[in-house]
Amino acid sequence: MQPGTPSGSIPGPAFGRLPTADNWFAIEWLPLGVLRIWEPHVSRLLRANMFLVRGRDRDLLVDAGMGVCSLRRFLDPFLDKPVVHVLSHAHVDHIGSAHEFAGDLVMHAAEADVMRNPPDDLELSFDGYSAEKKDRLRQSGFDVSGALIAALPGPAFDPASWRIVAADPTRLVADGDKIDLGDRCFEVLHTPGHSPGSICLWEADTGMLIGGDTIYDGLLIDTLPDSDPAAYAVSMRRLKQLEVSTVHGGHRESFGLEKYRFLVDQYLSSK
Numbered sequence: 001m002q003p004g005t006p007s008g009s010i011p012g013p014a015f016g017r018l019p020t021a022d023n024w025f026a027i028e029w030l031p032l033g034v035l036r037i038w039e040p041h042v043s044r045l046l047r048a049n050m051f052l053v054r055g056r057d058r059d060l061l062v063d064a065g066m067g068v069c070s071l072r073r074f075l076d077p078f079l080d081k082p083v084v085h086v087l088s089h090a091h092v093d094h095i096g097s098a099h100e101f102a103g104d105l106v107m108h109a110a111e112a113d114v115m116r117n118p119p120d121d122l123e124l125s126f127d128g129y130s131a132e133k134k135d136r137l138r139q140s141g142f143d144v145s146g147a148l149i150a151a152l153p154g155p156a157f158d159p160a161s162w163r164i165v166a167a168d169p170t171r172l173v174a175d176g177d178k179i180d181l182g183d184r185c186f187e188v189l190h191t192p193g194h195s196p197g198s199i200c201l202w203e204a205d206t207g208m209l210i211g212g213d214t215i216y217d218g219l220l221i222d223t224l225p226d227s228d229p230a231a232y233a234v235s236m237r238r239l240k241q242l243e244v245s246t247v248h249g250g251h252r253e254s255f256g257l258e259k260y261r262f263l264v265d266q267y268l269s270s271k
């Protein structure tokens, strides 16, 4: 998901009464060496998942949250080998800390320029959003009052100073490329639709799919300026062929085959 670009730039009073969070990130260990990481104090609209996947020679980190707090520092105790950092796409809720892992940064070519030159007018409050944009988000069930965060990561944090920091991808991938961790390997599936450079990562040996914003257990978004519903439908028909065991989506909880088929069919039948 991503809310689009705010039309104004007033940090506003939304942050005045926010508490300070004890822990900015939340985690849960999932089967097959997967650590799910998320930011519980970020608005539901933008509360995206990150995944650290254990490999023999390298670990895989997928996505990078909002960049409100240092993901690198938080993950440090979990990191004992090189990390390949893959971005599922370049929306703001998935790239915030990408610059902290810029030594081995992988994404699809179609959105590389966004990562190199991220929008500089984003802010952590809905105050600057147009009434029309807020209406659209409200109709989709999102609370668009106040701040995009429900707590501050520390007493010294200044929400007005928050920016997405640019990073230069070190490797641009295309459909069929491999992310090799030594003892396990993920295939890149280019699944445009939500955004032009959206990718999923598919581990055929285990049936694990890391879905980004192409597939997760929630309202799938194909109405953003960079969305393409026709391409999305093609991507979904392709994904439908996969015999998944587990899907780790870009938002919300992970799920299995039955829910996967339901979500794919639900999307396709809505077209």
Ligand SMILES: [Zn+2]
Binding pocket: 001, 002, 046, 048, 091, 093, 094, 213, 250, 251
């Ligand atoms: Zn998202």
Ligand SMILES: [Zn+2]
Binding pocket: 001, 002, 089, 091, 194, 195, 213
């Ligand atoms: Zn997105």
